[in-house]
Amino acid sequence: MGSSSPSHPETLSWIGDLTGHVQMVEQTLLPTEHVQLEVRTVPAMVDAIRRLAVRGAPAIGVAAGYGVVLGAAAAAREGSNVREAASAAIEALWVSRPTAVNLFWALDRMRGILAATENLEGEALAERLLEEALAIHESDRDTCRRIGAHGAPLLEDGATVLTHCNAGALATGGMGTALAPIYTAHAQGKRVDVFADETRPLLQGARITCWELQQAGVPVTLITDGMAARVMAEGRIQAVIVGSDRITRGGDVCNKIGTFGVALAARHHGVPFHVAAPLSTVDTELLEGKDIPIEERDPDEVGHGFGRRTAPEGVRIYNPAFDVTPRDLVTSIITEVGVIERPDVAGMEQALREGGRL
Ligand code: MRU
Numbered sequence: 001m002g003s004s005s006p007s008h009p010e011t012l013s014w015i016g017d018l019t020g021h022v023q024m025v026e027q028t029l030l031p032t033e034h035v036q037l038e039v040r041t042v043p044a045m046v047d048a049i050r051r052l053a054v055r056g057a058p059a060i061g062v063a064a065g066y067g068v069v070l071g072a073a074a075a076a077r078e079g080s081n082v083r084e085a086a087s088a089a090i091e092a093l094w095v096s097r098p099t100a101v102n103l104f105w106a107l108d109r110m111r112g113i114l115a116a117t118e119n120l121e122g123e124a125l126a127e128r129l130l131e132e133a134l135a136i137h138e139s140d141r142d143t144c145r146r147i148g149a150h151g152a153p154l155l156e157d158g159a160t161v162l163t164h165c166n167a168g169a170l171a172t173g174g175m176g177t178a179l180a181p182i183y184t185a186h187a188q189g190k191r192v193d194v195f196a197d198e199t200r201p202l203l204q205g206a207r208i209t210c211w212e213l214q215q216a217g218v219p220v221t222l223i224t225d226g227m228a229a230r231v232m233a234e235g236r237i238q239a240v241i242v243g244s245d246r247i248t249r250g251g252d253v254c255n256k257i258g259t260f261g262v263a264l265a266a267r268h269h270g271v272p273f274h275v276a277a278p279l280s281t282v283d284t285e286l287l288e289g290k291d292i293p294i295e296e297r298d299p300d301e302v303g304h305g306f307g308r309r310t311a312p313e314g315v316r317i318y319n320p321a322f323d324v325t326p327r328d329l330v331t332s333i334i335t336e337v338g339v340i341e342r343p344d345v346a347g348m349e350q351a352l353r354e355g356g357r358l
Contacts, residue, residue, distance in 0.1 A: 008107075008174075008176075008215075008216065009170060009212060009215065010025075011024060011056075011059050011062075011170050012024035012025070012054055012167060012173070013137075014066055014069070014137075018072075018126055018127055018130055018151045019239075021038055021039060021070070021214070022038070022039040022045065022051045022062070022063070022066045022070065023037070023039075024037050024054050025144075025170060026053050026116075027052060028051065028168060028207060030170075030207045030208055030211050032082065032191060039066075039070070040070065040216070041070055041074070042071040042089045042092050042093070044070075045063060045067035045070060045093065046096045046315065047065070047149040048063065049063055049097055050096050050097060051218065055166075055171065056166060056167065056170065056171020056172060056296060057100035057101070057170050057171070057243065057244065057246075058102050058140050058143075058144075058171065058173060058278060058280065058281070059170070059171050059173060060096075060102055060103045060105035060107065061105055061140070061280060062133075062135065062136055062137045062172075064093045064103050065106045065107075065109070065136040066137075067092075068086050068089045068090055068091055068093065068129055069084055069126065069129050071085045071181070072085055072086040072089065072126040072129045072130075073126050073339075076122055076123045076125075079083065080168075080221045082121060082123075082125045082126050082310070083114060084120065086125070086129060087201075090107050094107055095297070097292060097324050098233075098294075099245045099246060099254060099280070099292065099293060099321065100330065101246040101283045102245075102279045102281055104277075105280045110132060110133070112239050113324065114126055120149045125205055126236040126247055128357075132174050140173035140278070141173055142174070142336075143174065143280075144169075144172050144177060144278075145174060145175065145180070146333065146336035146337075147177055147180045147276050147277075147278065147336055148176075148181055148183055149341055149349075150181075150334050151181025151184070151276055151334040151337055151339070152181045152184040152185040152188060152190075152338070154239065154272075154334070154339070155182070155190060155192055156190070157190045157191055158190075158191050159185075159192055159193070159239060160193040160194070160195060160243075161194050161195070161237070161239050162194075162197070162205055162228060162231065162232070162237045162238055162240045162262070162266075162269050163182075163195075163197070163205070163209060163240070163242060163302075164197040164198055164199055164225075164228075164240075164242050164258055164259050164262050165197070165199045165242065165255065165256035165258075166199070166212070166300045167179060167242060167243025167276065168213070168246075169214045170208050171208075175194070175245075177243040177244075177276040177277050177334075178243040178276045180207070180212045180327075181241060182194060182213075182259050182274060182275060183216060183218070191335075192207070192218065193210075193218075193221070194218060194220040194221070195220075195221050195228075195231055196210050196213070196220050196222050197222050197225045197227075197235060197258065197262065198223065198225060199223060199225065199256060199258060200224075200225055200258065200302075201301045201302045202301060204256065205222070207253065210222050219232060225261075225352050228257075228261070228315040228346055229268070229269075231325050232265050232268075232269040232271055232275065237266075237271050238271070239271065239272050240274065241270030241274045242256075242259050242273075242323075243272075243275070243276060243277055244275050244358055245256060245281065245322055245345075246281060247277060247282045247283065247333065248282075248283055248286045248288060248289055248292065249283070249284055249285075249286060249287050249345060250287045250288060250289075250343075250344065250345050251278075251327035251330060251340070251343030251344055251347070252289025252291070252292075252325065252327050253333070254273050254289060254294070254324045255275070255323070255325065256321070256322060257321055257322055257323050259323055259325055260324065261323075263325040263330070265270045265327050265330070271333040272332070273325075273329055273330055274331055274332050274333075275330055275332070275333045275334070276328075276333075277333065277334075277335065279333065279335050279336060279351065279355040279357050280357075282357065284352060284357060287345070289324035289325075290324070292322075294321070294322050294324075295320070295321040295322060296318075296320055296321065298319065298355065299319050301319055327343050327344065333348075333351075335351055336353040336355065337351050337355045338354070345346060346350075
């Protein structure tokens with residue numbers, strides 16, 4: 001459902017009516033295979049989120065909303081209790097991944113519908129949940145467009161932008177967050193070039209960012225993560241733009257492992273470090289980045305990536321999936337309500353109020 005831009009892949013969508021299912025790009029197979037995965041049950045959605053078939057904070061939120069509908073719709077068909085099935089789906093999806101706060105934001109919205117519809121049961125309740133999940137998806141599309149519009153003026157004609165991980169269309173329900181200003185500037189006729197960090201260990205930069213930028217006709221150069229400081233020292237980079245999985249109310253930014261190092265290198269070289277994210281990525285309960293739960297993933301992702309052992313058997317491996325960039329390294333946070341320069345509590349709270357989140 002919904003419109004797909006000719007140049008951006010549709011990351012996921014709800015197909016059909018209440019008897020329908022979710023269709024999503026199977027992102028683990030990119031870039032060599034571009035196949036669609038059909039997700040029809042709550043456990044299948046939990047699995048898709050956990051193994052990164054769908055990934056990127058906003059897309060995880062959209063997927064979670066649809067996941068709740070899958071549980072509710074199945075109960076409606078079977079004549080069992082839809083409210084209980086939806087609550088059980090929320091619980092199951094809640095523990096699928098720990099860091100991207102958009103997951104919990106979306107599930108809280110679905111829970112809000114349950115709380116506000118005590119008079120609805122059965123199919124009518126499931127229909128109302130589907131409506132909400134579609135609204136979450138639609139608002140993400142619009143949010144991405146707004147982030148693109150607010151961020152594009154930060155890029156001059158001829159600028160080269162470095163990005164880390166994938167915060168493009170495939171990480172959202174729309175055109176992306178970090179890549180949105182790039183797509184928008186490109187559409188406005190500006191010449192924008194991109195350097196993409198490959199993003200160890202799962203190579204979202206190489207596999208996904210390079211793939212979707214190529215599809216959109218935006219020039220991109222792939223580098224390994226360790227080359228980012230070097231290309232900045234060579235004067236090739238005019239701005240860094242990354243996405244985020246969770247931003248605190250104080251402005252600290254959690255994103256894919258390696259982002260903090262990119263921010264340090266950017267500060268050293270006087271390159272602006274921008275973060276592009278929807279306000280649904282802000283954890284209004286947390287002030288300090290140190291309190292953000294960081295997902296630790298399977299050591300095999302580091303020592304046995306993509307089907308081949310790359311480290312000796314038995315070596316100790318540590319695999320945190322995210323890190324936190326302190327707010328003093330952040331030049332600006334580009335949101336759907338505007339650009340928060342030099343983020344601090346006051347700037348964050350003003351944006352949150354404008355976006356109706358406070
Ligand atoms: O582990 P992933 O692939 O879900 O990590 C994704 C990122 O770190 C993105 O940069 C972040 O979610 C922002 S997506 C718009």
